[in-house]
Amino acid sequence: MARETWATRAGFILAAAGSAVGLGNIWRFPWVTADNGGSAFLAVYLGIVLLVGVPGLLGEFVIGRRGQKSPAGALRDLSGSRAWGVWGVFYVITAIALISFYSVVGGWILRYFGESALGVVGTQPTYFAAPGQYFGSVAAGPDAFGFHLLFLALTALVVFAGVRRGIELGTKVMMPAVLVLLVGLAVWAGSRPGAAEAYAFYLAFDVATVRANFFDVLGPAAGQALFTLSLGAGTMITYASYIDEDRSLPFDATVIATLNTLVGVLAGLVVFPLLFSLGVDPSQTSPGPGALFVGLAGAFAQLPGGAVVATAFFGVVVLAALSSSISMLEIPVSFLVDEYGLGRRPAVGLVAAGVVVTGGVCAFNPTIAGTAVFGFVAGPLVDTLLTVGLVAVLLFVGWVMGRDALAELRSGAGNLSAAVATPWLLAVGVVLPTFLVFTLLTTFGVDADLGFWPTALVAVAIGAAAVAGLRTERALV
Ligand code: TRP
Numbered sequence: 001m002a003r004e005t006w007a008t009r010a011g012f013i014l015a016a017a018g019s020a021v022g023l024g025n026i027w028r029f030p031w032v033t034a035d036n037g038g039s040a041f042l043a044v045y046l047g048i049v050l051l052v053g054v055p056g057l058l059g060e061f062v063i064g065r066r067g068q069k070s071p072a073g074a075l076r077d078l079s080g081s082r083a084w085g086v087w088g089v090f091y092v093i094t095a096i097a098l099i100s101f102y103s104v105v106g107g108w109i110l111r112y113f114g115e116s117a118l119g120v121v122g123t124q125p126t127y128f129a130a131p132g133q134y135f136g137s138v139a140a141g142p143d144a145f146g147f148h149l150l151f152l153a154l155t156a157l158v159v160f161a162g163v164r165r166g167i168e169l170g171t172k173v174m175m176p177a178v179l180v181l182l183v184g185l186a187v188w189a190g191s192r193p194g195a196a197e198a199y200a201f202y203l204a205f206d207v208a209t210v211r212a213n214f215f216d217v218l219g220p221a222a223g224q225a226l227f228t229l230s231l232g233a234g235t236m237i238t239y240a241s242y243i244d245e246d247r248s249l250p251f252d253a254t255v256i257a258t259l260n261t262l263v264g265v266l267a268g269l270v271v272f273p274l275l276f277s278l279g280v281d282p283s284q285t286s287p288g289p290g291a292l293f294v295g296l297a298g299a300f301a302q303l304p305g306g307a308v309v310a311t312a313f314f315g316v317v318v319l320a321a322l323s324s325s326i327s328m329l330e331i332p333v334s335f336l337v338d339e340y341g342l343g344r345r346p347a348v349g350l351v352a353a354g355v356v357v358t359g360g361v362c363a364f365n366p367t368i369a370g371t372a373v374f375g376f377v378a379g380p381l382v383d384t385l386l387t388v389g390l391v392a393v394l395l396f397v398g399w400v401m402g403r404d405a406l407a408e409l410r411s412g413a414g415n416l417s418a419a420v421a422t423p424w425l426l427a428v429g430v431v432l433p434t435f436l437v438f439t440l441l442t443t444f445g446v447d448a449d450l451g452f453w454p455t456a457l458v459a460v461a462i463g464a465a466a467v468a469g470l471r472t473e474r475a476l477v
Pocket of ligand 1: 020021022023025229230231232233234235324325328
């Protein structure tokens with residue numbers, strides 16, 4: 001059977017942007033930003049998206065389009081080594097970890113969407129009365145499990161329908177809807193009292209604050225950048241493997257990263273004014289994972305016609321979350337299809353059945369060895385898996401593919417992209433893995449805080465060594 005491919009060029013871009021745009025932008029981004037001091041975090045995060053995210057996306061695209069297989073098969077075929085094929089299983093595991101907690105959060109969103117929609121037709125949404133208490137009572141347990149199943153079923157349905165009729169068609173509808181609704185909501189939020197304060201907290205760019213907090217926000221900023229761009233789990237390898245034409249990968253990567261950043265910033269423009277209008281100052285009290293639910297629900301409750309706005313808002317989030325969760329489910333599914341010749345449908349059934357269980361554990365959120373499972377999976381576990389996963393991808397591109405990666409990047413690319421190909425390979429082979437390992441160490445609490453100038457010096461030295469030692473394209477082959 002011939003391998004499936006995207007029907008249109010826009011199909012790939014929208015599917016990949018749909019994967020990137022998700023709960024990471026709307027649910028995770030505002031509270032991670034608030035936890036890390038607002039604008040200082042935003043600045044570092046945007047820098048990492050540009051300098052690590054875009055080259056990283058390109059790395060995954062190059063592997064995927066060249067390999068024409070899901071991660072395990074692509075890594076094995078391109079390297080000619082079975083060990084890389086075995087490493088590919090790592091991405092399957094990461095994807096399962098991701099979707100296990102993601103589907104639970106998706107379930108919360110579905111529930112709030114349903115509640116709000118009931119509000120539109122007359123009954124007051126239950127969460128309006130006591131938002132904090134309400135969230136506490138539905139976040140874990142049988143309720144959370146039920147909605148997790150519902151969200152997973154919707155996800156499975158799209159993946160079940162295949163690359164063209166499911167993922168491509170679905171994201172072509174979902175993505176534009178998300179953009180239009182978010183712009184509308186941001187304009188509306190701007191008219192709320194407290195908007196000015198919120199903008200000051202969120203958008204003020206203060207160099208002194210950025211420098212003072214640089215090392216503290218580095219780890220979370222890198223983690224958020226990878227998460228929001230869907231990097232490090234092989235999603236983008238898988239999606240790029242369905243491209244069957246020569247066209248500019250650098251162009252696509254730039255469009256996808258820009259769209260994703262736009263939605264993240266827009267989501268902040270919705271969420272922060274609402275929090276401030278409620279008198280919640282995110283720099284004082286950390287809103288945490290409940291921010292979206294407790295904070296916003298409270299704001300909606302105080303508004304005349306709040307149920308309508310709430311329905312629109314949670315509707316956007318459901319669509320954004322679905323276009324991401326399908327990209328997670330697609331990783332293990334394409335693995336079973338490519339490596340074991342399973343049909344798409346049985347593969348979806350098998351993986352979904354597994355995620356019913358693993359997601360169920362997150363939904364009931366038991367405490368194992370003193371750690372609550374949900375927080376551990378959604379936080380440190382996923383951050384670590386994604387960082388390690390991306391480092392491996394980058395090293396593969398730089399040191400195993402080498403010149404092949406350059407050729408793949410250039411194929412279909414314009415002059416500008418072709419000109420940056422060699423510096424890109426250096427960055428991908430040397431600078432970015434070094435940087436990511438460094439952020440990983442800071443995440444693990446290793447005190448790597450050398451201060452600004454010594455670190456800048458070390459960074460320049462590594463860069464110079466790379467340029468000197470790997471001057472020619474051949475050196476990387
Ligand atoms: N990027 C998505 C978001 O922001 C989540 C996501 C989808 C993802 N696929 C991924 C994250 C693969 C990491 C890896 O919500």
